[in-house]
Amino acid sequence: MFSPSLLGSDFSRAGEELEAIAAAGADYAHFDVMDGNFVPEITFGAKFIEDLRPLSDLVFDVHLMIENPEKHIDRFIKAGADMLTVHAESTRHLWRVLQMIKESGKDAGVAINPATPVSFIEPVLPIVDSVLVMTVNPGWGGQRFIRETVDKIAELDSRRAEGGFSYIIGADGGVGRKNIKELYDSGMNLAIMGTAFFNEDDKSSFLHELEEIVEA
Numbered sequence: 001m002f003s004p005s006l007l008g009s010d011f012s013r014a015g016e017e018l019e020a021i022a023a024a025g026a027d028y029a030h031f032d033v034m035d036g037n038f039v040p041e042i043t044f045g046a047k048f049i050e051d052l053r054p055l056s057d058l059v060f061d062v063h064l065m066i067e068n069p070e071k072h073i074d075r076f077i078k079a080g081a082d083m084l085t086v087h088a089e090s091t092r093h094l095w096r097v098l099q100m101i102k103e104s105g106k107d108a109g110v111a112i113n114p115a116t117p118v119s120f121i122e123p124v125l126p127i128v129d130s131v132l133v134m135t136v137n138p139g140w141g142g143q144r145f146i147r148e149t150v151d152k153i154a155e156l157d158s159r160r161a162e163g164g165f166s167y168i169i170g171a172d173g174g175v176g177r178k179n180i181k182e183l184y185d186s187g188m189n190l191a192i193m194g195t196a197f198f199n200e201d202d203k204s205s206f207l208h209e210l211e212e213i214v215e216a
């Protein structure tokens, strides 16, 4: 499954870019919310998502790179998020914030930075719908893939099988043709792509090509 990230698109044409994601055959659209504190950059808030919501039936996958996400969960749910992912490093109340998301009927995801081990989120693995492994340092699109993070995907895949858990595993950052096979073979289910996707003129062929690469 693919979740193209609007961060790699032209925000002045956000509606069309969102439509291009659906037209390419993706199921998800990834929204990178940055607050200038948890990460240096600032992108957009809930209103951006709210305004785009009526234009699309895609699953809105909202990646919160913000401090104290528990303060903002309700607002992003009202805006139309289907899946909300919070960083394990961004809150002292990880269990509570994940519970808040689940109680609202939305999918709850937990993200980990490249330097955060899988063991750090072990207690919440039974309750999450998704684990997002950052394969770059969060904060910017277009960075180089950090290969060492693939081991964490494999570890999450093993723990999922051992524990009988049902979370999906996402990889975010520097994902494209060169590493999709390795990620998929390690247990990744959802490829988040900004630059690689939006650099392609024929986005639909690109996603087909990636499907062929992983199935080969």
Ligand code: DX5
Residues within 6 Å of the ligand: 005, 007, 008, 030, 032, 063, 136, 137, 138, 139, 140, 141, 142, 143, 172, 173, 174, 175, 192, 193, 194, 195, 196
């Ligand atoms: C990085 C974001 C990513 C970003 C990925 O902080 O979380 O979702 O859009 O962009 P690329 O695919 O360009 O690395």
Ligand code: ZN
Residues within 6 Å of the ligand: 005, 030, 031, 032, 063, 172, 192
């Ligand atoms: Zn992201």
